[in-house]
Amino acid sequence: MAGVVIDEKLIELGLSAPTREQAIKVLADKLYALDYVKDGYYENVIKREQEFPTGLPSAIPVAVCHTEAQYVKQSALVVATLAHPIGFREMGTPEREVQSEIIFLIALKDSKQQVPWLKKMARVFKDRVVLEKIKQSTSKTELTEYLIQLFAPE
Amino acid sequence: MANAKSLTVLAVCGSGVVSSSMISQKLEEILSPLGVKVSVTGLLPTSVQSYVDRGGIDFVVTTSPIPGTINVPVIKGIALLTGFGEDECIEEIKKVAKEVLAKKAA
Numbered sequence: 199m200a201g202v203v204i205d206e207k208l209i210e211l212g213l214s215a216p217t218r219e220q221a222i223k224v225l226a227d228k229l230y231a232l233d234y235v236k237d238g239y240y241e242n243v244i245k246r247e248q249e250f251p252t253g254l255p256s257a258i259p260v261a262v263c264h265t266e267a268q269y270v271k272q273s274a275l276v277v278a279t280l281a282h283p284i285g286f287r288e289m290g291t292p293e294r295e296v297q298s299e300i301i302f303l304i305a306l307k308d309s310k311q312q313v314p315w316l317k318k319m320a321r322v323f324k325d326r327v328v329l330e331k332i333k334q335s336t337s338k339t340e341l342t343e344y345l346i347q348l349f350a351p352e
Numbered sequence: 353m354a355n356a357k358s359l360t361v362l363a364v365c366g367s368g369v370v371s372s373s374m375i376s377q378k379l380e381e382i383l384s385p386l387g388v389k390v391s392v393t394g395l396l397p398t399s400v401q402s403y404v405d406r407g408g409i410d411f412v413v414t415t416s417p418i419p420g421t422i423n424v425p426v427i428k429g430i431a432l433l434t435g436f437g438e439d440e441c442i443e444e445i446k447k448v449a450k451e452v453l454a455k456k457a458a
Binding site: 246249250252254255256257262264265266288289290291292304306310312313316317319320323324 | 365366367369370371373374376377378397414415416417428430432433434435436438
């Protein structure tokens with residue numbers, strides 16, 4: 199598949215995890231289960247989060263975890279809403295922490311090809327209504343459909 | 353520079369692609385109404401200094417701290433992703449773009 203997969207199997211609602219590492223592990227495991235990523239993917243996401251934090255103080259704080267393309271077999275988007283906010287260090291200002299309420303784990307195989315997709319992603323963070331709708335989701339199926347709509351090619 | 357109305361900008365983020373792609377689209381949106389053609393290259397923070405030192409870069413927009421001494425304007429671009437302080441960030445980009453273009457025309 200050339201595009202970015204959005205699938206019920208890649209959604210987690212009301213995830214309860216004590217640390218960001220544990221939260222990311224749960225999400226990365228979904229990608230391993232579908233064979234979308236290679237060995238070392240999870241470790242690399244964690245390493246990159248330490249070097250280049252991805253917490254964003256958006257309308258509803260989020261984290262946009264990602265990694266290098268070399269660890270990805272199939273581009274996909276994993277989305278988790280959190281039972282309790284989890285602290286992520288802030289992008290660009292690592293000494294600050296944001297209490298993220300949604301995690302987007304972005305696995306991109308060829309990021310350059312996904313630029314139009316990333317532009318759509320950028321719009322999501324700024325839109326409180328969209329973030330609120332994601333956060334309030336109670337059905338994986340409905341959230342999946344909603345996300346597919348959001349990222350549909352124009 | 354051959355074209356006084358064109359700018360070459362570096363968009364910098366930890367991956368060199370993900371948030372820099374998001375920023376590059378915003379730069380086009382901000383600068384094309386001013387009649388400015390902008391060429392954006394995505395880059396990792398550690399590559400910025402040597403890239404800028406080679407010349408030809410007008411300014412830098414970044415979501416990550418950049419090591420070293422960068423001798424062109426560096427603008428923090430996180431606001432373009434979050435929407436908070438975005439207007440101020442857009443104004444700063446326009447201001448820097450105008451200053452750079454004025455200097456080129458002089």
